Amino acid sequence: MRIGVVGTGYMGENHVRIYSEMEDVKLIGISDPNTSRVKELAAMYNTLPFADHKKMFEKTKLDAISIAAPTTLHCPIVLDALGAGVDVLVEKPIADSVENAAAMIEYAEEQDRHLMVGHIERFNPAVLKLKEIVDSGTLGKVVSVSTRRVGPYNPRTRDVGVILDIGVHDIDIISCIYGMKINQVYTVAGSDIHSFEDHATIHLRLNHAYSGLVETNWLTPHKIRKLTAVGLKGVAYLDYLDQSVELHDNGWVQKARVEKVEPLKKELSHFISCARDGNCPMPSGEEGKHALEVALAAIQSYQEERMIEI
Structure with missing residues (x-):
């Protein structure tokens, strides 16, 4: 190739x-x-x-x-x-x-x-494992997914705010974990150290019955990348950086077996494989467009101080 x-x-x-x-x-x-x-x-x-x-x-x-x-x-x-x-x-x-x-x-x-969008966290081994766990029914019906993606500001990022730069990762992952599109968004955000927003709390609603929450900022002095998925049978705690997933239920705490690898290597291998074999890559252009639409709606929401329907 x-x-x-x-x-x-x-x-x-x-x-x-x-x-x-x-x-x-x-x-x-x-x-x-x-x-x-x-x-x-x-x-x-x-x-x-x-x-x-x-x-x-x-x-x-x-x-x-x-x-x-x-x-x-x-x-x-x-x-x-x-x-x-x-x-x-x-x-x-x-x-x-x-x-x-x-x-x-x-x-x-x-x-x-083919048009593929580089949402790299889709290829984080911990995310792949959590998606497998959710789809297997181990957690039961999942009703809430919340994420925390915070850390110090990177001066390279000048053309967009924190929502489009890093918050869009978790918008896409929440939609992916549920396997459905986001239909409402409400955001509280502000701009204190950047010309665009540098901190945001994004409330998401899916299928009018499921909850998503994204906390993101460039103000926290150390990097945190975590996700919690709450189901009727248990809770999963994911760490993007450690590439770990831990499951809690009424009787047990279990650590999932995750084979650690650089997510970008998995992403590019998937892309090359699809280009070579003619298979449709994931995430598709449509999935990338949906994540963008939600992120832009999140920005509109905090600017206009209202919920946005998607």
Whole structure:
């Protein structure tokens, strides 16, 4: 499989690193307008550097590509890639607007190409194990899923607030755990150290009967990434960072067996497998669009101080 990467920032470099280590994959080229950065990385990983992604599409033959550019650039780059006949993995959030996300999905269908969204926590081994536990009925009917994703502010994040940057992870995971879409959102948030919101508590409702809660901020001095799922037969406690899942019921406390692995490696392996074999990747463009729609509704909710129907 002949692979390219657009965007060589922190996340883009991780894509480059993992692709360069994968068997049956050849990293053909990488693109970034930061010419010194892209040349340095290309030399490090023995691939071709391009300042313009369109030149990479013109001068190379790619099977698939990862796009880790700023969110505001996702739509035009994805459309260019799809037009070049390439399967696409675009980092989360899928786009900067629901309209752009819809345009990307529609064009992927027209071109008969795959469009996958890089919600990396879907591939966290602890999340995969919890999803397996929930689907097996071990917890009984799950009625509440709450998450806490907090930590210090990263100065690299300037174009979006905490909801679109990290809160969208848990919005997607809550929808995934339940296996249903979110239909209402109410948010309390504020902006104290950033031009966009830097702390938020997001209340979610699914199918008018199930509860989700996302607490997220850039104010906590240490990183916490946790989830609690409450069912009628027990409770599951998940730690994204430790990749652990613990189950509690009336009689026992059990620790699930989780095989720890770097989530991005599982994500990129899934993408490559789907591009090679023609299977539909998950999460799909539609799932990415739903997570974006909910995140944008969460922002609208705190700005207008009201519940938003989705």
